[in-house]
Amino acid sequence: MGIVDDDIARVRDASDIVAVVSEHVQLKRVGRRWSGLCPFHAEKSPSFSVNSDQGLYYCFGCGAKGDVITFVREAEHLDFAAAVERLAAKSNITLRYTDARDGENRKRRSRLVEVMEAAVDFYHQRLLEAPDAAAARKYLRSRGFSSEEVRHYRLGWAPDAWDTLVRDLPQPRELLVEAGLAFMNQRGRPTDAFRGRVLFPIFNANGDPVAFGGRLMPGAEGPKYKNSSGSSIYDKSRVLYGLNWAKADIVTSDEAIVCEGYTDVIGFAAVGVGRAVATCGTALTEDHVRTLRSYASRVVLAFDADAAGQNAAERFHEWEQRHGLEVSVAAMPVGSDPGDLARTDPDALRQAVADAIPFLRFRVDRVLNGRDLSTAEARARAATAALEVIGSHPDPLVRDQYVMDLADRLRLPPDELRTRLAHRGSGGGGRPERGRPDPTAGTRPAPTPVAVLHDSPELEALRLVLAVPDEVAPSLHDALFADPLCLDAYRALGTAGWRAAQLADTSDEVVALVQRLGVEQPVSEPAEVIERLAEAAGQRQLAILGNEARMSGDERALEVAGVVAWLKPLLESLRDPRTAPEAAPVLLAWLIDRYEGRA
Numbered sequence: 001m002g003i004v005d006d007d008i009a010r011v012r013d014a015s016d017i018v019a020v021v022s023e024h025v026q027l028k029r030v031g032r033r034w035s036g037l038c039p040f041h042a043e044k045s046p047s048f049s050v051n052s053d054q055g056l057y058y059c060f061g062c063g064a065k066g067d068v069i070t071f072v073r074e075a076e077h078l079d080f081a082a083a084v085e086r087l088a089a090k091s092n093i094t095l096r097y098t099d100a101r102d103g104e105n106r107k108r109r110s111r112l113v114e115v116m117e118a119a120v121d122f123y124h125q126r127l128l129e130a131p132d133a134a135a136a137r138k139y140l141r142s143r144g145f146s147s148e149e150v151r152h153y154r155l156g157w158a159p160d161a162w163d164t165l166v167r168d169l170p171q172p173r174e175l176l177v178e179a180g181l182a183f184m185n186q187r188g189r190p191t192d193a194f195r196g197r198v199l200f201p202i203f204n205a206n207g208d209p210v211a212f213g214g215r216l217m218p219g220a221e222g223p224k225y226k227n228s229s230g231s232s233i234y235d236k237s238r239v240l241y242g243l244n245w246a247k248a249d250i251v252t253s254d255e256a257i258v259c260e261g262y263t264d265v266i267g268f269a270a271v272g273v274g275r276a277v278a279t280c281g282t283a284l285t286e287d288h289v290r291t292l293r294s295y296a297s298r299v300v301l302a303f304d305a306d307a308a309g310q311n312a313a314e315r316f317h318e319w320e321q322r323h324g325l326e327v328s329v330a331a332m333p334v335g336s337d338p339g340d341l342a343r344t345d346p347d348a349l350r351q352a353v354a355d356a357i358p359f360l361r362f363r364v365d366r367v368l369n370g371r372d373l374s375t376a377e378a379r380a381r382a383a384t385a386a387l388e389v390i391g392s393h394p395d396p397l398v399r400d401q402y403v404m405d406l407a408d409r410l411r412l413p414p415d416e417l418r419t420r421l422a423h424r425g426s427g428g429g430g431r432p433e434r435g436r437p438d439p440t441a442g443t444r445p446a447p448t449p450v451a452v453l454h455d456s457p458e459l460e461a462l463r464l465v466l467a468v469p470d471e472v473a474p475s476l477h478d479a480l481f482a483d484p485l486c487l488d489a490y491r492a493l494g495t496a497g498w499r500a501a502q503l504a505d506t507s508d509e510v511v512a513l514v515q516r517l518g519v520e521q522p523v524s525e526p527a528e529v530i531e532r533l534a535e536a537a538g539q540r541q542l543a544i545l546g547n548e549a550r551m552s553g554d555e556r557a558l559e560v561a562g563v564v565a566w567l568k569p570l571l572e573s574l575r576d577p578r579t580a581p582e583a584a585p586v587l588l589a590w591l592i593d594r595y596e597g598r599a
């Protein structure tokens with residue numbers, strides 16, 4: 001991989017996995033481990049568990065697992081070497097590389113960050129002190145920036161001259177060019193990239209300066225905003241302005257606010273809302289969304305989401321689904337942006353965020369509000385327009401809730417609206433659902449109605465995994481099956497990608513069982529079945545622990561008694577529907593650990 005093995009091991013040992021995970025997830029201590037909401041899948045109750053003694057994490061929900069390096073790779077979307085480098089920097093470990101080129105590239109990037117750092121300081125001092133920055137200082141004051149803000153965000157002033165930076169900053173020219181701070185003009189002279197602009201330094205999530213956004217002074221000629229071009233340290237489709245300051249707040253509140261401008265981020269922080277970030281002169285990309293998702297499960301859009309257009313809207317809905325994200329919209333008063341509102345009406349800004357509504361609701365409201373709904377014809381037209389919006393959401397359950405709500409608002413029969421939704425556009429029957437194999441494909445007979453069950457939660461789990469694999473398979477584990485035939489069937493199905501038709505290399509018994517279960521309709525909720533499985537598995541472990549205590553010496557018996565004292569009340573809370581959703585993930589994580597010999 002490029003980095004010397006010993007150094008990788010040193011980095012792993014020196015890193016505190018709880019501290020590293022806590023940058024993304026709010027962790028709570030549960031017994032001997034830590035638990036929180038998984039940053040890799042959508043969930044309401046914590047199934048993500050961190051064991052600091054072993055330096056490992058595990059999610060019972062989606063199966064994500066690994067050590068501190070894996071975590072940084074996954075959460076921050078880095079390759080292996082970059083993740084090790086990031087952790088090494090945190091622990092002040094100097095890495096050695098097996099391939100000289102890797103070392104060179106890494107050195108080059110950290111040199112570029114140094115150059116950026118020097119430029120941030122240079123421009124910041126100019127803004128604070130230079131006589132030619134007087135107008136810029138006055139402008140910032142007039143926009144409501146305090147001197148504390150100017151210092152905290154390290155705002156700068158790029159003089160209105162050709163080569164101040166190139167001349168006065170003692171850094172190699174080719175690095176200034178590579179960092180996007182300078183370029184060669186047509187006569188081959190090095191020239192400053194930013195001239196006559198107020199500068200907002202852009203930092204990556206770790207707080208390294210990687211770029212600038214520059215705003216022209218009012219009345220000056222040229223585009224109002226200019227941003228650094230991309231470089232090996234700056235990718236504008238990934239970097240979010242303000243994330244370095246906001247990430248702690250984003251993790252604690254499980255919510256990020258996305259706005260459009262640097263001044264919006266600063267404005268939000270000024271009114272005590274420290275969880276805002278901004279895209280840097282681009283539309284929100286999926287990489288931005290993935291980055292945000294690793295810190296929070298809710299995103300509030302604080303810009304004109306309507307202007308983003310239908311295509312963007314469909315993308316947002318897809319990201320909601322694919323990344324387990326809730327997108328909502330804070331409606332700003334017409335004609336104002338968060339940066340302005342923060343100075344003129346802070347309460348209105350805070351309220352807009354508190355009143356944020358789901359993105360789809362926002363779009364449907366936009367279509368319906370202000371329409372004449374007095375006649376049947378007008379209501380039918382409104383319905384058509386609203387269904388067009390509703391149809392852009394990929395989840396049939398969500399679509400149906402909005403259809404019922406629409407029927408209510410327009411006093412139209414819901415079934416009629418459902419039919420219209422299914423036949424809108426080319427009459428193709430709506431959008432195909434993503435990522436789920438169609439369980440009814442092929443020769444599957446009509447489902448048998450209810451009566452069949454409740455025979456055994458293990459059989460029911462297999463029925464569910466055949467019917468709705470995406471919903472159930474991630475929560476299941478070998479540890480939950482006691483019946484050997486069910487366990488074999490579960491494992492064989494896992495190998496077959498949860499498709500009965502793909503079963504190979506397995507016994508006739510398993511095939512027969514799977515065929516039978518495949519035609520029976522599950523009647524239970526996935527969560528309920530998993531709770532019953534966990535409870536049964538927990539009871540089995542309780543019996544094993546009891547035997548163990550009887551057979552072993554005092555010291556081990558004492559240890560076992562401690563585990564039993566923890567396990568018993570947990571099993572009890574699993575039987576209470578009010579506490580079961582909390583207890584199940586904790587128990588599952590422990591069962592899996594124990595099954596895999598870690599507990």
Ligand code: ZN
Nearest residue numbers: 038041059062
């Ligand atoms: Zn997970």
